[in-house]
Amino acid sequence: MNREATDLAVVRHITYETLGSTNAEALALARAGERGPLWITAAMQNAGRGRRGSQWVSPPGNLHATLLLSEPSRPVQAPQLSFVAALALYDAVAACAPRLRPLLHVKWPNDLLIERAKVAGILVEGESAPAFAVAIGIGVNCAMHPDDAGYPATDLAASGALVVPDALFSALSVAMAQRVVQWDRGQGFATIRTDWLKRAAGLGKPMQVRLPGRELSGRFDGLDQNGHLLLKQDAGIATITAGEVFGFGER
Secondary structure, three states, X not given: OOHHHXXXXXXXXXEEEEEOOHHHHHHXXXXXXXXXXXXXXXXXXXXXXXXXXXXXXXXXXXXXXXXXXXXXXXXXXXXHHHHHHHHHHHHHHHHHOHHHHHHEEEEOOOEEEEOOEEEEEEEEEEEOOOOOEEEEEEEEXXXXXXXXXXXXXXXXXXXXXXXXXXXXXXXXXXXXXXXXXXXXXXXXXXXXXXXXXXXXXXOOOEEEEEEOOEXXXXXXXXXXXXXXEEEEEOOEEEEEOOOEEEOOOOO
16 A cells, blocks of 8 residues: 555645645646645635636635645546545535534535535546646635636635635645545545435436536436446436536426
8 A cells, every 4th residue: 555645644735825726736746756645725826727627716715725645546546536525525614614514515526515506626637657646626615706607606604604714724634634544545435435425415316417519317316336427317327427417406
């Protein structure tokens, strides 16, 4: 076992006032030979990004953090870290704002919701040389959220929880250490999947999934052993490896 990848009890932390992207910085360091584990945070990002190259609004007052791991698993299992991070993020927000716990849900593949509004997102990216490394980027709307995101969004303050980024990061670093150990380089993904599904938005309910050039409708039937979404349709079960979920839970 690569102890560096799983023992996160004491992890180095580099913090910036302003950075283009914590994920981009982590991957650049990996290319330069950084082995991790290493946390990178920034008070503000001016080139933050989400999935598929979308922009992530990153003003001061919100949390912008990336955990760099070196050889955390085989590359084929690394995407599972989005579920690991989602659970750690759920744990951290629940610890800092216990009143919100009943309202928190994880949304496939990489979001944290308060009721049906997005409060946080996760972006997992990899670098193969000189060694396999993974950057787990996490953005949390602590004090503000975009009004023009194209989807329901919120922040912790708007939900009645005044949580400063430093406090949330402290809780997140502890929770991530625990969840990465539970994951055990992919050997414990079955328990991660079970815990994720207990917190999942829309499980067993109708949803739509937007794919390139088309949309699918069905009922959220769970996750397969790799974390792919299972969509129950009249013709059978469709397995979705990547897509955008919307309209979940609506009747």
